[in-house]
Amino acid sequence: MARLLSASRAASIVGVPRGVIQKHIQNGELTSFEGKIKLSQLVALYPDSEIEKNDMAEKIEEFIASALKRARYAKFQKLITPDTATLASRVASLIKELAEAKKALYHQQQLFSQLQDYLAEESVSNKQNAEVYQSLRDWLNTTSNNLATNIPQIDPLLQKDDLLRIMAAQVHIMPSGLEYFIEGKSSILEAGLTTGSALNYGCSNGNCGKCKAKLVSGKIEKIKQHEYVFSQAEKSQNYFLMCSNTAVTDIEIEAEIAGSEDDIPQQSLSTKVKKIDAITKYVSVLTLKTQRTNRLRFFAGQQVKLTLGNNLVQTLPIASCPCDESFIQFHIENNSSPFSRYINTELKTNDAVKVDGPSGHFILDKDSTRPIIFIAVDTGFAPIKSLIENALSLEAAEYIHFYWINTQAEKPYLHNVCRAWNDALDNFKYTAINVAHLCHNAPPPQDVFSACLSSLIKDHADLASVDIYSAIPKPLIEFANTFFMAQGLDTEQVHFN
Ligand code: FES
Structure with missing residues (x-):
């Protein structure tokens, strides 16, 4: 059976952004089967995309190096290699798949061999249609030989796909269709937030239950204990907390995710000043720390209202990514306004700042794949x-x-x-x-x-x-x-x- 890949996996294999694969699908250069594409089509489109080194250790190093490169801007990423238990589970799952593939191959070989024997017998015993059976036999052998000599060079890509599946599990969220990888031992929530998606969550800590999701397929593993208690009905429907579990194999889950800025509720948070950096004489960078039990949900590019000191209020764009769960950053112009002066002269580490929002529509068009x-x-x-x-x-x-x-x-x-x-x-x-x-x-x-x-x-x-x-x-x-x-x-x- 043809190996089907998600757009994210295909992008990782041939080393292009996911948007490029989506563009190929839009242009009809790749056919999408319920969001997945055939490996053979990918090979035809990227014939030079091979792993040159054959040594597995080198391939793993190569993969880790590319993950590290990505981690330069994903600074919250803690570990990029899975732990031993996760690795063992992923290898076990690949071994099971290999055993099934061998069984299917054995079945096909037996069928082919019996068909050859049957045609050989009939071409001798069935006088009336001997020529037809002989011609079918010849066609079968010629076609089989031709196929054997013209097998597309998919081995390197298959190897890379298998390696990626060991190093990183893929999460597919329904009904939004969001896809992302979990590298290292991140929770499903942490890894999802790195994509800047507005997943529903509150405490990141197993208390509030807001990151509840339903496991549809695949295997997950609990990475931290949680206080939130599921009802019997929820348990029987495979509900789990995204903040307390990681994916062992590729998984498909149902989870709540904001599709647009209108889906995110207005929030009011108490935060503390983490630091104020006077970067230049013109600009200071203010970093606020949110409470462990109450993070801010927003889309990148949105703004919030800050209230500090003696009721000094200003609406400012957020300068950090929604993926940075605990900290929110703002760039403050150093001018003579009371708000700016207060930040530069009075505000101290650990002072309270109230945050209300988010608001604004300056967000990425998630449906566009244009540069x-x-x-x-x-x-x-x-x-x-x-x-x-x-x-x-x-x-x-x-x-x-x-x-x-x-x-x-x-x-x-x-x-x-x-x-x-x-x-x-x-x-x-x-x-x-x-x-x-x-x-x-x-x-x-x-x-x-x-x-x-x-x-x-x-x-x-x-x-x-x-x-x-x-x-x-x-x-x-x-x-x-x-x-x-x-x-x-x-x-x-x-x-x-
Ligand atoms: S339980 Fe609160 S975010 Fe997971």
């Missing part, structure tokens, strides 16, 4: 950072290019973070555009901004086929929108904060 261009001016980087981390986790875009227009100093305030992404990821490019000498910490005038946008056209001849997310000063939005429409983009491809 993405992000544009930020100064602290517009905050929501863009959240979106970039989310887009990288989702591996949905074939290519990402981030332009950071900086009016404040020689380099943008988190220049090194963007440089690290640029260096670590093959499909990520970062361009810093310094206009500080022209703007002196003021929003860029239209002619300066227009010159910045012109560099996009130079870099991207096919600008009309990308999605653009811009976090720029409000007075420039209309100008930028007119500019993008003139390049042939549709309104659905252009997003402003």
